[in-house]
Amino acid sequence: MQDTIERQAGQESRLERGKRVLSEIDGKAGEKVIDSLADIAPDFARYLLEFPFGDIYSRPGLDIRAREIATIAALTALGNATPxxxxxIAAGLNVGISRDEIVETIMQMAVYAGFPAALNGLFAAKEVFRDHV
Structure with missing residues (x-):
């Protein structure tokens, strides 16, 4: 997947690249987030596509799997970003991160972000795992 992203990166606008990368990572879940912003902050939806996904996720150096592990760790550590x-977490499953790896990533955050943040992350993972087919 990373090879495809890097190959196509030079031929697309930031917005086009962001839409493609978001779709590859998050599937329908990413589209729902973008669509939910259409009536309140369409510019923010565009920024979300262009910067995180069009610029950062499509950079060389880390593959998508590593980027999702880092993102799961960071969002767990924040402790206030459950949605x-x-x-x-669903995106991680989509890009090949196992449930065990996700749980271990979240548990690791207990050391740096505390038990409450890790517990909240584990409960979020439990919900995603239950609903993920």
Whole structure:
């Protein structure tokens, strides 16, 4: 997947690249987030596509799998981003991160972000795992 992203990166606008990368990572969940912003902040939806997905996720250096592990760790550590954490846990599953790896990533955050943040992350993962087919 990373090879495809890098190959196509030079031929697309930031917005086009962002839409493609978001779709590859999050599937329908990413589209729902973008669509939910259409009536309140369409410019923010565009920024979300262009910067995180069009610029950062499509950079060389880390593959998508590593980027999702880092994102799951960061969102867990924040402790106040459960909806986004759930989207990225599902995205992690979509890009080949195992349930065990997700649980270990979240548990690791207990050391740096505390037990409450890790517990909230584990409960979010439990919900995603239950609903993920």
């Amino acid at each position: 986004q954490l759930k989207v990225h």
